[in-house]
Amino acid sequence: MRLDDVIRISFTTATDKKIRFFLNLVGILIGCAAVGGLISVTDGMRHDISDQIMGFGPNVINVYPSNEGYRTPVQLDWRDMRIIESIDGVENASPMNFGGTCAYKAHGQYYYSSVTGVSENYFQISGAWKLLEGRYITRNDKGVAVVTESLVQPFGVDEPLYEIGDRVKVTYIRGGQEYQYTFRIIGIMTNSASGMGSQSSASMYIPMSAFEQMYETDGVIHLIKLCTKEINQVPIVADKIREKLGYVDVWTMEMSMANLNNVLNTMKAVLGGIAGLSLIVAGVGIINTMTVSIMERTKEIGTMKALGAKSMDIMKMVMSEALLTGVVGGIIGALFGFTLSYIISHFSDIPSASSPSLGILIVGFAMITCVLSGLQPAWRASSLNPVEALRHE
Structure with missing residues (x-):
């Protein structure tokens, strides 16, 4: 057949x-x-x-304190920041401090936002942000803030609550007590790395000097974000950071991808x-x-x-x-x-x-x-x- x-x-x-x-x-x-x-x-x-993940920068490294094997909590400070900046291959570095959630009031309604302290280098390191209006933080800025568009116009609000140059008064908690701080909005940005239709959350980025004044951190740094000059320098720089500081955890984008x-x-x-x-x-x-x-x-x-x-x-x-x-x-x-x-x-x-x-x-x-x-x-x-x-x- x-x-x-x-x-x-x-x-x-x-x-x-x-x-x-x-x-x-x-x-x-x-x-x-x-x-x-x-x-x-x-x-x-x-x-x-x-x-x-790659939107945050393939050559970005996050350094944060490791408490594994230590009886007392380990903390990063400005000395660690200077050591990292001196390592060969590091192009930029920025401290980051996280203050939790603060409240702000507009048109009789309370809204909520996270607040993060950064240096002027942060926005050069992180490729996740896209500036819509205004400018980023500079070295000499004090009581200013760069905010996300979700803070300016929260979900369900038809018109923007703030514009460039407006002042926003936030209420935050420190030591169980309520305090207030007023910032002038100098920039509005969006998270270009947000995916699956998500919108970046309401966030406020302020100078480290203002953050230290608000939360009285006494030079403590929660996280150090840095970028290398070349992508192939990431593992080398990461090893040098571990060698010089020892008491830190180092996280790279490659580890995130893995x-x-x-x-x-x-x-x-x-x-x-x-x-x-x-x-x-x-x-x-x-x-x-x-x-x-x-x-x-x-x-x-x-x-x-x-x-x-x-x-x-x-x-x-x-x-x-x-x-x-x-x-x-x-x-x-x-x-x-x-x-x-x-x-x-x-x-x-x-x-x-x-x-x-x-x-x-x-x-x-x-x-x-x-x-x-x-x-x-x-x-x-x-x-x-x-x-x-x-x-x-």
């Missing part, structure tokens, strides 16, 4: 037994759609979060495995329906063998029917899964990433599932005795 005859018989059987072919197809289609949709969304999240990939790879494996179970279930269904089909076509197969068809020809015919189910179900399922992930991305701002290679992988997996499912029925059909098959009613 020629190959074109095998293919023709497979298509004829599929068109004659439309309901059976459709039921087999649906099982494979659902499994492939689930795999395609879930993996597309997971890969989209990976790309989106990766872009956000952690992200570990988490998302685990998520991808779990979700892909769950979706893959539906393909296995579909494979079991194919075994059942094809076994029934072989029983119904016993006399037909006996006639073919009596006319000269070999056992291998019969096996090829049954296997080609299973393969046809895998190809059609895989292609339609992959397209459906990609379409579903696009719809989810469009209406929920959850990113998705589909690729031809993923589509080929899904179709290939569907074909393998169907071929494996068709092995037992194909072997059974090829093993039929033509004389006994012709007697079958």
